[in-house]
Amino acid sequence: MAEGVRGAEADEDAGAHAGGGVRAPARRERAERVRESFVLVPLLGMAAAVLLAVATVAFDLALSWLSAVSGAEEELRDTLRSLTESANAVLGTAGPATLTVLGVVFSITLVALQMATGQLTPRVLYLFTRGWVAKLTLAVFLGTFVYTLVVRYAGGLLADEEAGMPFIALVSTAVAMLLVGASLVMFVYFVDGTVKMMRPTTVLDRVGRETLRQIRALPRDTVPAPRKASVAPLEEEGRGGYVRTVRSRSDSGVLVRVDTARLLRWAVRNDAFVRVLRESGDYVATGSPVLEVHSPRRPAHLGRVARAVRTGAERSTFQDPAFGVRQLVDIGVRALSPGVNDPTTAVQCIDRLQLLVEEFAQVPQGERVVRDRKGRVRAAVPLPQWEPLVELAFTELVLFSSGQPQVTRRLAAALDDIESHVPEARRAALRRAREELRRVCVRSMPEGLVEFAQTADHQGIGG
Template sequence: MAEGVPWGEPDGDAGGGARDPARRERAERIRESFVVVPLLGMAAAVALAVFTILLDMALSWLVAESGAQDELSTTLQTLTDSANAVLGTAGPATLTVLGVVFSITLVALQMATGQLTPRVLYMFTRGWLAKLTLAVFLGTFVFTLVVRYAGGLLADDDTGTPFVPVSSTAVAMLLVGASLVAFVYFVDGTVKMMRPTTVLDRVGRETLRQIRALPRDTVPPPRKAAVAPLGEGGGDGHVRTVRSRSDSGVLVRVDTARLLRWAVKNDAFVRVLREAGDYVATGSPVLEVRSPRPPERLDRVAKAVRTGAERSTFQDPAFGVRQLVDIGVRALSPGVNDPTTAVQCIDRLQLLVEEFAQVPQGERVVRDRGGRVRAVVPLPQWEPLVELAFTELVLFSSGQPQVTRRLAAALDDIEAHVPEARRPALHRARGELRRVCARSMPEGLVEFAQTADHQGLGG
């Protein structure tokens, strides 16, 4: 297994190739931030404005040196006035449109998440389309502002050379055009975000990617009392419990590269006690460390456990399943009463559960270059994930034959694709579905409601 590969990315055994964990961490932070990309766009706009100003200064100097300045004075004045008019209009108009569009979009997204689940709003902040659109709009505004300010300064200098912002105006027009194109794509993407099928597809694709990235180098989970390094036979040593030093929040990722470096330096073995998605309070136990000598700098290894304000699908595929279930349950509530959306959720859940059935059960192990186990990290387990995917939907499917029939088809299909050892969890879900149908359906429809149908009521 690749050394120090975060379990949100495929390791060498999974065929994905190892990636630098620090680079992966930075990429995730940029993706989750709604600030970095727009700020980079503004910085790029400033650099572009400086370049075009220098180019316009060179062109103006060439005109002055050619001796044709007097003959072209009228034309140059017309170009300067036109350019200033374009620059003076483009910037404020861009900023005004930006404010209106994003205000309306946020209201529309809030209404859409009210019909689905608030937990899908993070897709808007993680999506590149909104960040790039904001970067283009703000970049256009900053570019025109810098060019206008520089043009005013250069027009009042003592050299007598007129400053004609030809290239700056041309670039400003291109940026305005880019803003219009970005606006069209942004509106299109936002409208799609209001459609349940688009949200379900995005959640399903991201979760499927994380499930396929789960490591295949695992060991069976030990009993709670076991803390000895796997395969080392135990023995005497120093056992320490490391408590969280981060702010209280949800465990969003474990930096396995940091765990590995610290464990090798201290000749230690580390077990992560909490799973991704668990709420971790400041000061609560998060790691168990065993080493032949007293370990040093426990505060450094504690930083490997990262918390955040809310869950993320990165390193936490169960969160994607949670979102789909929440959308399905809300669709089955009396206030919404939308069984078709619940059926669409089950379509995606079946695919995810079938894919998860290919993942070995146990804990993920992190080895050093010599192949020695240095850390173990909890992974999602089969039975809890099946219960998460189907228990609530089965209970809320009461009186909805379209949903019960689709659930029956999903459970049958999954059972046909998994080994015998994993079928008891599916049998329990199927048994509860029978009881729900028997309690909620008229006697003549009980058998009908339990008949497997991939479309619910499609025939």
């Protein structure tokens, strides 16, 4: 067993190239968990505030003790007493005020975000929870409140008026004022970010950048996708004697990520090959097939490998760039609905979709493979495929572009540009979309505008 663990660790190091390894994806997965968590950063901010309060209280306690034992003059003691009263007043006001402002600001912000997502799509609300500005703002505000609370409580415990040694919160008060200033600065950035979230272009850019980052992170070490799920690659290596389908043991939900590190360790220990049967974004019910195991003998602990397939309440762009494309299409389709009738927003969606599809054209088709130190394929994970992604990006927009020459002209330009940048083998899906766009224009446009509506224009109707 120890040899298998050491082998798995070596495999992780050996496969770190071209997306075939697991160490870099594991780091990305941990970073993604931090980004998706809305409580981790605020909790760390409150913990840091407690530590800072303990440090400043200890420093002020030393100053108070020195002033008491030094035999200061009466005038100096009166001044120190006045400073103590002023410090207590500042600390007593700063903490509750920041907490009150925080509650009001976040309440108004959530209402504004609900209005914004109602105009675009509810699936972009996660951008707010993933944003660092909102988390840091919450951390600074809560940290300020906790800091003032701890300092005031510690000051009340440590003050000894009968012995003539009042607690002088000089440094603590200065730090509290700095925290209040930082809260005001974060408040300005938070409001600025929230207002930008209500602008369609800001949301489209953020979705586009995140999706582009995930497409570029897709591995380049792939094998052709099998025609049947039961076909294992490299059968000549003798790992296909035992075949077993593993069912999901997680709660029903959307497949959000596949733990390739766990798959590799388990496959090395059992000399097995594991194929993931479901794609990221698929809804996986408890007990449904998710993995297929090929090995020369009956492997042990099949339940452990099932934990590598993780489900969640909703899709995430992590390991699922098609979800970003889905969001852009949803925004464009809603903009073209009769109740909204905003073709310019649809054109802006097509701008981002063209960039994403062109970038995805550089990704090899097939399955992502995870190799061990000797180069053997130990696991295969399905990747988004070219034709389904092109259909996802353009089919609905083409159908909903009926009667909108601005949109049809921009779609024609996007399809022509992408077709000129991809090899011949990938042009069939684009030509089908172009032909469907032609039929939509013929059906929905006056005869004199059919040719105009099919003319490529990168601005829709522009220069």
